Amino acid sequence: MGAIITVGKKEQVSFQIKDHVLRCVVTKQPAVDTVVNYFERVIPEGVLEKGKIIDEDSFEMILSECVTEWKLKRKDIKFLVPDSSIFFRQIDVPKDLSKEEIRGYINFEIGSTIHLPFDEAYFDFFLLNDEAEREIKQILLFAVPEQLTNKYVSHFEELKMNPIVADVAPLSMYRLYMQDHKDEIDEQVMQLEWDLSSINISIFDEHKPVFMRNITQSFSREDWEVSQEKNLIEWVCKEDEKVQGELQDSFTEVERVIDFYKYTVNKGEKEVTKIFLTGDHPKILLIQKLLEDSIGINVETEKSLDILSKVNIYVPYRFMLPLSLCLKEV
Template structure:
């Protein structure tokens, strides 16, 4: 499940770009997942808005500096398609459409029987139930124009985009690699970042529904510095009540998605949500974790990767969990 735009190359760098940061990670080894090197750059508001490039010149200039500083020019790149651009939708097609004809069929039906909130999507699909008359598919789509703006920009800056992924799949890939998944699991992932929150429900290994929400972000209320690892440290200097209101709004959205899943599955034999998986770069992540444990009877999990003292390696910071999951993606 990824966007098939690219060819295969080796020595791949993993890049995560969102509204407030650019992160890169290079993988040292897959088992256990271990980063070799990483870096992060804060993006001021207004350069990327809701996943779309708003100030192309500024982003190009900052990215060029990053590519030079991080010494990744002419390297192959995997990247995450920004969450606000991605939709997941269930579609039904006739059962007699053959496997090698599905993509062509979907192209023909886009805009007629299959409606998306944008034209000319780049997409992939996952086959689900086939009852002999119809086939159910999960369609993963994003506007091609916005995705290609990132591809073209990276190519112009002399790096080579070879694969794109979506953040819930990258997160789940790492979760699965660490043997945290269990049979018949229904996992609710909560990616809680500085400027946005992404919610996704997995039925076993398949992301079946996703919702994205922007958080209000006033740069004057935050102090942004770097730590000795080269990662952002964000300290909130505004009124605490502002964050409380933001968090309450997100908890309401979590409740809505819980209710939606329970209602949509009430005629099936599917079980309820079995676990929350919380992740993200929000500086209040542990407070959010404690609040979720207090509010919900559903267990709440965090991905933590601790190294033993003999390895002389520190635990992997939360900022790196998503690019580390991306690094485990195979390029096809």
Template sequence: MLPKLNLQLGNKKRINLVIKDHVIRYLDSRHPDLKAVRAFGEHYLPDGLIREGKIVEMPALVDKLQGCVDEWGIKRRDVQFLVPDSFIVVRKLQIPSDIQSDEVKGYFFMELGSSIHLPFDNPIFDTVILGEKNGKKDVLLFATPENIVKDYSDLLEQVKLHPVVADISPLAIYRLYYQLGLVQQEEHALCIQFDVQTVNISIFHDHKILFMRHLRMDVDWAGWKVEKDALGVDNLKWAGDIDYIHNELLAMIAEIERVMSFYRFSMNQGKSQITRILLNGDHPLLEWIEDQILARMDVPTSSLKDEKITTLKGEHILPQHHLTLGLSLKEVK
């Protein structure tokens, strides 16, 4: 059973939006099911409207999103969206065992800023109880700045959309692997999301997220060019030196290896290690990245490149939309 992160603002039938520095993607599904997708789409953004997840040019971004809303026919729909990875904190903490389950959030509310410190003020947070041992409760804390969630909520409301649920990308993409039966409960799974400028690394065990780290590559979005293929689908092409991109990607892979070592020796004292890699993302060189990982790491790797997931009309859902698809699988009471 997957943990649920419910930063809820309402509860109706929803569409799903993923907004990144470089792109807006949507997916419309009748209900949380792989076989219920009605439509999906994307629109690439010019450089500078969003930087490292923070909206910096709200009027221009509103204009771009309004065009998407009109084109996709989603005006006045309820929306679930992702909080930017760069503003997410995931921590495993211990609290006294005598704190009851319905008192955990209240405990964290009181302790934040005193015994529990976050890199930002005024957080929105959620918790998941992992279990109890040695007289302590193990609890996962998810937190994000309230002002960031408000900025994205305001953006959506300005184009007559209704933000109702905020989620985080590691849970969304892991949900897709889980539904496809590509990850097992006993595995220590390293989920790697390679996008054009960032890499998000998360670790799951027992279907629960235990670790998350967000990395940014030294790659200028302006170096990518959007070109249409023979079917009219937008594709990204790197306009600069391909060796530069390869070196940046190899640097990220080296950092991933350090995270694997940290998980094995610092978090688990050598008793547990990564047993499966879940590779995904919207990077145009994802297959090259997979080849490099397979050459360097003796760990089974599951990508989604061979998964044939289609809409109700039989249209193939492209890999860059897998994250939005995972978001659509979220079940909220």
């Protein structure tokens, strides 16, 4: 998504807000070798649901405490919009439109030929083809609800932070992945962000997003013992057998997406060739093993990324998404 206001020359904070956690990485510049610190804080049940703020007072109190403890006032903020609110669709536009004119065309057509599941939206797009012989241009349209996005912006601003960018999680993470894989044009990469409360599934073909889906994860806080020490959280599973059964159900959903992409989207001519697995699920290593055993596709994690060797301090794997957001230029 685009810039909200002008960026200043100061430390930048990359925020990830999930239903169960608030997490951030502070950097001096938009580069992984300038990390200053990282923090996370548990969000109690009932404060957020699928990214929507249900308990405004509690969210404001939690965010205020984090801003004070983490010394975030007057810093520039990049944040990720809630995963479940993202609208994603391939659409056709007239072939004679320039990239600049496409934005105006989308603005005009929203509500008539382009229907969104919300009234007002912030949007961005990717141009899929620009071939002179084609009668149309194909674009990938991303949109998020303006009202929800503005609500987060308002909370940041009320606490004297400076929101500069809102971005989409799958695109942010792929930006990090691309640092090492620019030359792998032929790969069909499925990116899985496997968190405690949800799974983001996205597929990239020739480094362009062609599929995106957010799946709510079966997640009961009663199955986990959570503790917070200073600015880090530890989740310990109390119901291993139950949680592993829920993971197996999620593997079935992933397999369905793989089959859908191969047979319905591509008529058997293309298929997922690699899975890139990230996320904050405490059983992420088990998820990797079970994925490889059940699906039979090579599964890579952030450990395979050479760019992470440039990170100047140790950063736990669950911070990979806010770390990737720091690369977003304004």
